[in-house]
Amino acid sequence: MSRDRDELRKRQNDEEESKRYAEIAGLLAKIAEALEKGVVELYNIELAFDEVELQIPSSAIETLPIPITITPPPQKVAEAKPETQAAIAIAKTVEIVGKKVVELMRIGFEEPKPNFTGKVVEVKIGATKSEGGTRETSFVLGGHELPPYYYLTGYKPPHLPAFGGDTFDMKIGLPRAVRQVFGDALDNPEEWARVWVKKFGAEAIDIHLVSTDPTLKNASAEEAVKTVDRFLQVVKTPIVVGGSGNPEKDIEVFNAIANAFPSEGLVINSLNLDMALEKVCPNIAKTNAVVIDFSPMSVEKAEEINRKVYTWIPRNRILLDLNIGGIGYGTEYGFTTMERSRLAALLGNELLQHPFNVGAANAWGAREAWMTMDPYWGPKEVRGSLWETLTCVICLLAGADYFMVLHPLTMKVLKSLREYLFSDPKPRDPEKALSWLSTKLPVV
Amino acid sequence: MPWRPPTPIEIYQLLPQTNCGKCGEPNCMAFAVKLINFDTTLEQCPPLIEDKSYAKNLEKLKALLSPPVKEIVLRSPKRVVKIGGEYVLYRHELRYMNPTAIAIDIDDSMDRDSILKRIEAIEKFEYEYVGRKLKLDLIAVRSVTNDPKQFAKTVQIVAENSTLPLILCSLNPTVIEAGFNVLTQEHRPLIYAATKDNWREMAELAKRYEAPLAIASPGDLDMLVSLAKTLSEGFGISDLALDPGTLIGVNGLAYTVKAFTWLRYKAVYDLWKYAGYPLIGTPISVWSSLEGDVMDKMWWEAILATLLMTRYADLLIMHSIDGWVLLPQVMWRFQLYTDPRKPVAVPSGVREIGKPDEKSPVIVTTNYALTYSIVLSDIEKAKVNAWLVVIDTEGLAVDVSVAARKFTGEKVAEVIKSSELDKKVRHKVLIIPGKAARVSGDVEDATGWKVVVGPVDSSEIGKFIEKMWTENKLKELLSQ
Ligand code: SF4
Secondary structure (H helix, E strand, O other): OHHHHHHHHHHHHHHHHHHHHHHHHHHHHHHHHHHHHOOOOOOOOOOOHHHOOOOOOHHHHHHOOOOOOOOOOHHHHHHOOHHHHHHHHHHHHHHHHHHHHOOOOOOOOOOOOOOOOOOOOEEEEOOEHHHOOOEOOOEEEEOOOOOOOOOOOOOOOOOOOEEEEEEEOOOOOOOHHHHHHHHHHHHOHHHHHHHHHHOOOOOEEEEEOHHHOOOOOOOOHHHHHHHHHHHHHHOOOOEEEEOOOOHHHHHHHHHHHHHHOOOOOOEEEEEOOOOOHHHOHHHHHOOOOEEEEEOOOOHHHHHHHHHHHOOOOOHHHEEEEOOOOOOOOOHHHHHHHHHHHHHHHHOOOHHHOOOEEEEHHHHHHOHHHHOOOOHHHOOHHHHHHHHHHHHHHHHHHHOOOEEEEOOHHHHHHHHHHHHHHOOOOOOOOHHHHHHHHHOOOOOO | OOOOOOOHHHHHOOOOOOOOOOOOOOOHHHHHHHHHOOOOOHHHOHHHHHOHHHHHHHHHHHHHHOOOOOEEEEEOOOOEEEEEOOOOOOHHHOOOOOOOEEEEEEEOOOOHHHHHHHHHHHHHOOEEEOOEEEOOOEEEEEOOOOOHHHHHHHHHHHHHHOOOOEEEEOOOHHHHHHHHHOOOOOOEOEEEEEOOOOHHHHHHHHHHHOOOEEEEOOOOHHHHHHHHHHHHHHOOOOOEEEEOOOOOOOOHHHHHHHHHHHHHHHHHOOOOHHHOOOEEEOHHHHHHHOOOOHHHHHHHHHHHHHHHHHOOOOEEEEOOOOHHHHHHHHHHHHHHOOOOOOOOEOOOEEEEEOOOOOOOOEEEEEOEHHHHHHHHHHHHHOOOOEEEEEEOOOOOOHHHHHHOOOOOHHHHHHHHHHHOHHHHOOOOEEEEOHHHHHHHHHHHHHHOOEEEEOOOOHHHHHHHHHHHOOHHHHHHHHHO
């Protein structure tokens, strides 16, 4: 209490002091102005020059530009009468006194101290030889103890996001921008996967077993197993196996695949509340596969499905997919559901402590990503890829961990962004940030 | 201690408590509840504003409801743009308030024709989305010549030929002053920017012209907040905006995201006033800091804009004027700034599209604004005369509402009944969305109308109607 009072008194004193300085400064400013015109007219003022101590460090004047500037021509000063010379010196003190009035009030930026106690589980994707599988690479997702990109001192996110390339096991309608980059490889899904890894650096491959859809080819579970087997031969990254979305058929397919490849660290994409989970989870539980629990844009449903799946599958083998719509088509729901879930997880809600999967291909469903529009809006090939990229950027900021990507350009940008975002937040040439101000830029 | 809205009681105690109803609410308590949800404003209560005896209470109410991030107003004679005024870090904690303003630059080395062309492009930018017109907000005039006269000339051309509020961009106070000298009093531009080197002069200008002032301190948060303190407390400038620097690449981007996040966190969670100002991002930076061709720069400018908008930027200064760079920005901005507590919905009922008659098709859709406006525009584009039945799915899209059992036969029957549609058309055939195929039986049972499952994407409606809606097909259908 008394400290507060002291503070207050000190502040009052400071204020009075600066008022006094301001008065002196005002007076001296007048002198300065007069000097420029070569006249010194002071009324009702007695100045005893020998009383004015002039200590002007010249560097201070150079480095502290203040609004009152005086530039009397030098030789004139030399020729000036002694009184005038003294007055110039006084005028220079304006700068020193002025500096006191509006001195930079230095304060420090104290970093945020949020209080989070929860932790996202660490989920291992893929299994190398030493881990019992045949993959050449594997990676871990999750482990977060803070919301994404808080950059608090002493905390480094334990695991970075990872990016997988989408492939489909039969011909489906694909955007032209995608057909252009993969060309003939699209005719052969394994080749497609190989190109993804070799040429575009996919860190995992997503096989969407669309052919098993009862309303399409209705390929059997055995055929699906063969497809997955071929992929496992051709690419050595972890593999994410997606079903057709038909809840009955997916159970058949997932069971067959779990039985056939129990040690590859596959990711099963995905389980949802419409499925008879008890018919598929026990089988998956016996393997080292990871499952994606799918709960479109609902935190409550995410808790519900996770709680059910825990009956069979350990927490550290579950990813969560809260779904995302391309920009303009529900992106905000997916984004906010992710933010809500991650915050709840870090505040201790154990049902939500799972890394997020994102199906970026959804972005291509946005009409602005595929429609031919007036030329002003650019070619749809450009819009489509950008839509996927930006939708991913938004998910990245919401804390997403694994991205299933359709276009290589998206993957390339995401990899650069990951490198940038997970580097030390210490800019090398911060002043460069302002170079745009005075640079002539090309107008296109 | 993050920002928390006051309780309805706290608000109620300061209202006139006469329950006069002039605000459109039945009583003051109802008005109080609306206030804390930001569904209304204090100005809607006439007694509070007009009766001087409430002046003190009004001040208290303003303080209770004032945002931890200051709201700054930029003005031209024709437009007002507000930035900041934010309360929360995360959208779901309340909602975001003033959509990120997007400024496009014009520089003072451009000739008159180029300037006019660019102004036209900026002003004409418009995209219609869920019944809203998405547009750009500001023009940032940059001095690349560092010549006050040249800058003044440019500012004058821009002010005379555009309707948008301005940002005057230069680190040279003399240049900024020259810009002010050619602007009328009705203009309230943002000064960009005070730095550690020029802050005294810039502060003088901000005071003299009563203009908001941006502080730029790339890479130095200590300096940024020190300047905020000095300018607000030392100079008494209340309208500030902060630019911590938009940097790209290794170390740079991480710093930028950190700075934006920390600033907003300190403002709304710690209620630290020196961080409590609108934040400025400059995706335009990539044009001078990135190597590569024009396409690369545009691509990264788009990425930075989305990233910064998502991470709290209240104002973005950009260079690209190309549709494909800006389109996703204005669309994402619209979404990000919707109220997460309320889906964007349109009223249910029957709409007449074109000039429908007793033989015209009846098409069913949901009241999710996006679905509705897409279906509407597709029917219009296909030049089909139709009755559009909009059912109340509580603002959910077709697939989601079907899954959530909000798209039901009963809802369809309700609208048909209340609009007496059965008296307006002779056939009894409904076309429902392809994604609602699952509920076709339910709709038939509840309405007694024959249901035809339409296309999954409404862009196919034209083709579908052309094929389906013929005398013969209808006869065939109804005889089944
Ligand atoms: S106008 Fe004001 S005083 Fe009248 S009911 Fe509304 S809140 Fe109460």
